[in-house]
Amino acid sequence: MVLDLAVLVLALVALAGSCRALVAFARGRRARRLDHVSSPVAVVVTGDPEHPPASALVRSVAVSEAGTPTLLCAAHPLEDPRSASALREASSLMDPARVLVRAADPPPRVFPEAWLHALAAEAVPDDARVVVFLDPCARPAAREIAPVAAAVAGSEVLDAAGACPVAAPGTSGPLGSSLARLIADLAPLLVAWYGPAGLLPPCVALRRDALASALRDPLSVNRPGIAMAALMSTPRHRAVLLPLSVGTLASGGSRSLRDALSGHLSVLARVSSGRTLLLGLGVAAFPVSLLTAAWSGSTASLAALALAALARALLAATWTRSVQGGGPALAALLLAPLRDLAGLGILAGALARRVVRSGGRLFQVRRGGILVPAGREAGEGGRGGPVRSRD
DSSP, X not given: OHHHHXXXXXXXXXXXXXXXXXHHHHHHHHHOOOSOOSSOEEEEEEOOXXXXXXXXXXXXXXXXOOSSSEEEEEEEOSSOHHHHHHHHHHHHHSOGGGEEEEEOOOOTTSOHHHHHHHHHHTTSOTTOOEEEEEOTTBOOOTXXXXXXXXXXXXOTXXXXXXXXXXXXXXXXXXXXXXXXXXXXXXXXXXXXXHGGGGSOTTEEEEEXXXXXXXXXXXXXXXXXOHHHHHHHTSOGGGEEEEEEEEEEOOSSSSSOHHHHHHHHHHHHHHHOHHHHHHHHHHHHHHHHHHHHHHHHOOHHHHHHHHHHHHHHHHHIIIIIHHHHOHHHHHHHHHTHHHHHHHHHHHHHHHHHOOEEEXXXXXXXXXXXXXXXXXXXXXXXXXXXOOOOOBO
């Protein structure tokens, strides 16, 4: 009886998460009103020797027409020929005046990825109202960046918008595509429980004012990224996840969607352990309730299974169907127990991950989502802002 009641609680947590995700779905549908921005939009791309921006990513930005015009603002370390080569290609595809590249080496105690974000963002012209941050794992189609930027530009009540990651065509095998579908299903639950901070990093658009406040905060360069720093201080009602897809490299390569998700979950777990617990309980609800119902067959266990199935059906009928299509939505519902077990494995791996690597350095993830250098001096907070760079 105790087990049945415990499983019933899990199912109620799952249903609560799905209902919150349903509210986010309604907000996302309302926010998608435009597909183009009639003002400049800056797209920020960064790279380092371990995770250089792919040529496919740079080409997507060059032809995206996310704004009028679209600007590419990029940053990379000085000794990073692969990033420099990929960004030079942008100058052959875009007006060179719209490609703003800075090269400089991050200070020793800051998180390199966030510092490079700040360096690139400082190059954004004053007339660009919206700034889009792309993770190196992103492989967006030409049409996928513009609606995300337009959601922010077209509404005075929004400071941030994101899209659900899917596997870009031809960039991964069946296993990678399945993983991307699982992560796309997790995306609305992350926003449901964590709010704006839950937006996954492959494609996030920010209003310039929200970005400016993050750039003024010296602690931002010890966050996972400048976009994440801005999102952590953004009110829930001023950010939205759109029921739209953005292509990513799901597996393989120098940086994949799984890498981005693992680091993101590791930080979120230190931002709010309570919400992470609720997320884990909700993801576990369907497979646990299925096993309990098959074992005991009690009224409580059957009720828990029905509630868990309803929670999963709500997500499949809304988010999965809109982002991935009817076929993947049906498959997600039929394979929900197995997919949820895989999701639990990913979450458990992220919880166990206390050290992340960036720019060839190791950083510990501390409470509040702060990243400090691993080692004897890791207890000291990282400091330092963008320095004068070589254009």
